[in-house]
Amino acid sequence: MASSASARTYADAIDALNSLQTPFAVIEARRKAGIRPDASSVREMRAYLARIGYAPADLDRLGVVHVAGTKGKGSTCAFVDSILRRHGKSHAAPRRVGLFTSPHLIAVRERIRIDGAPVSEELFARYFFDVWDRLEAWSPAEGDAADAADADLPPASKPIYARYLTLLSYHVFLCEGVGAAVYETGIGGEFDATNIVERPVACGISSLGIDHVFALGDTVDKIAWHKAGIMKVGSPAFTVEQVPAAARVLQDRAAEKGVALAVLDPDPRLAGVRIRPDAAFQKKNATLAVALAEAALRALDPDFTPGARLPRDFVDGLEQVVWRGRCEVKEEDAVAWHVDGAHTVDSLRMAARWFVGECAGRPGPRVLVFNQQGRSEAVDFLASLCHTVKAADPAGRGFQHVVFCTNVTYAKTGYKRDFVNHQYDPKDVAQMTVQRGFADKWAVLDPAADVVVVPSIEEAIDRVRELGGEGKVQALITGSLHLVGGALGILEGADAL
Ligand SMILES: Nc1ncnc2c1ncn2[C@@H]1O[C@H](COP(=O)(O)OP(=O)(O)OP(=O)(O)O)[C@@H](O)[C@H]1O
Ligand SMILES: [Mg+2]
Numbered sequence: 001m002a003s004s005a006s007a008r009t010y011a012d013a014i015d016a017l018n019s020l021q022t023p024f025a026v027i028e029a030r031r032k033a034g035i036r037p038d039a040s041s042v043r044e045m046r047a048y049l050a051r052i053g054y055a056p057a058d059l060d061r062l063g064v065v066h067v068a069g070t071k072g073k074g075s076t077c078a079f080v081d082s083i084l085r086r087h088g089k090s091h092a093a094p095r096r097v098g099l100f101t102s103p104h105l106i107a108v109r110e111r112i113r114i115d116g117a118p119v120s121e122e123l124f125a126r127y128f129f130d131v132w133d134r135l136e137a138w139s140p141a142e143g144d145a146a147d148a149a150d151a152d153l154p155p156a157s158k159p160i161y162a163r164y165l166t167l168l169s170y171h172v173f174l175c176e177g178v179g180a181a182v183y184e185t186g187i188g189g190e191f192d193a194t195n196i197v198e199r200p201v202a203c204g205i206s207s208l209g210i211d212h213v214f215a216l217g218d219t220v221d222k223i224a225w226h227k228a229g230i231m232k233v234g235s236p237a238f239t240v241e242q243v244p245a246a247a248r249v250l251q252d253r254a255a256e257k258g259v260a261l262a263v264l265d266p267d268p269r270l271a272g273v274r275i276r277p278d279a280a281f282q283k284k285n286a287t288l289a290v291a292l293a294e295a296a297l298r299a300l301d302p303d304f305t306p307g308a309r310l311p312r313d314f315v316d317g318l319e320q321v322v323w324r325g326r327c328e329v330k331e332e333d334a335v336a337w338h339v340d341g342a343h344t345v346d347s348l349r350m351a352a353r354w355f356v357g358e359c360a361g362r363p364g365p366r367v368l369v370f371n372q373q374g375r376s377e378a379v380d381f382l383a384s385l386c387h388t389v390k391a392a393d394p395a396g397r398g399f400q401h402v403v404f405c406t407n408v409t410y411a412k413t414g415y416k417r418d419f420v421n422h423q424y425d426p427k428d429v430a431q432m433t434v435q436r437g438f439a440d441k442w443a444v445l446d447p448a449a450d451v452v453v454v455p456s457i458e459e460a461i462d463r464v465r466e467l468g469g470e471g472k473v474q475a476l477i478t479g480s481l482h483l484v485g486g487a488l489g490i491l492e493g494a495d496a497l
């Protein structure tokens, strides 16, 4: 068994972790019964934290920067991490910087980074089984922290996948002496597993829009309510310009909590800083990141004071950030791969415009590789993608070829272990139900396009490489971070990014 002392490799850890995924049938049943996340998830996280030997106050040592939002969370977190690491190298603090993000592109361990690098397989496995063993060994005893004895959690129980990783990240960062930890929320904020940190050094809410409708609600004000749940009394809070309905809810929630929420206009100090891509949304993310990094450093480095110009560390941090799978171009001899993990209507529109901009002056055939397995509304993404690409192109050109595939990585061996996903209906994946639906829809949207459905990411890539034609093929891979991660793994033969 994966938890036995004799076999405790990274692969064992991932197998054990995958056993904590909520199976498709359970997700479906909950959906039908209308069961949504509630306060019990945070209570549960506190119990597990106590069972592995920590009090919530221990997390204050991590100097947490907490970020929620519909889009731009990960990018903002990556900017903050990059700035703090550079600052820490030339100043007294922070000594080591942790970054917790989701989802992963190629390997689960990418979600927990220290000083920019994913934790090694060895460290991941060791800490993973520390947590596992502590949870297995826990039994009610006198003198327990009150949190530990949650009646709904029998001894030896474990949190579900995303919560386990969050718990693990705290253990890793505390053991490794991390002095600043940047945390991306998983889903929402109020009831998210990351929301047990009581005294973050700064909180940020990035652009709000529609996603995770089942868990969070179907309007932007309901969604904003959840995201606003990360704000804490005594912690500086920041956001960027939002649609009015979202802005109102954020301000109301801030007022209720007694938090002064700063709404940031694009930071004028970013003029001349080469932010990539050079797009308004990324300037918003960078603006938020600068404010968060400044607030964090005020708390962590007694010598730091923000100035009228951005320090060199900030500029370098912003310009040299690495955040893979977002607006990324990989050139091969015959194909330019444009890779972006957008998976909401708004972000797909950004991705489409970015792609057309990158293709300017390149006459080669344009190809779309797309998948989105989990979101039932994904079929509606296609119309916006199709129209945006045509509208953004001066000649009104769309995609000549469209390839829909599943998120299965390889044609022969199936999923890489880090991508095993029990949350989808296996029948749908095998029969490519979702992808066939996409193909039917595209045939209506753009009858001139050549549309195919293939069973794996590898076959999708092969298909694109076979397309010859005049000029280099311009391919856009988008719709899902799992798709994008699988594709990057194949294109680079990498284990982790
Ligand atoms: N502020 C923004 N507004 C709209 N779209 C954005 C914004 N920031 C990034 N995007 C788009 O969303 C994609 C994902 O960005 P990022 O990883 O930062 O988001 P995220 O909030 O972490 O999303 P998720 O965790 O749901 O994948 C980017 O590739 C880009 O196309
Ligand atoms: Mg998301």
Ligand SMILES: [Mg+2]
Pocket: 073, 074, 101, 102, 103, 184
């Ligand atoms: Mg993310």
